[in-house]
């Protein structure tokens with residue numbers, strides 16, 4: 845499932861499977877669907893990712 849995360853006032857969309865973040869919900873949903881169905885990443889989709897900031901954020905919190 846795609847999660848919405850907020851970092852420094854900006855909303856990003858995170859793939860619930862691989863935890864990559866996207867600036868656009870459309871790409872996050874494509875990634876999430878692909879990851880759920882194939883258990884791997886689609887290079888064409890993850891090329892649109894802006895990073896894995898949700899993970900970085902969690903690390904900062906700890």
Ligand SMILES: [Zn+2]
Nearest residue numbers: 859862875879
């Ligand atoms: Zn994914």
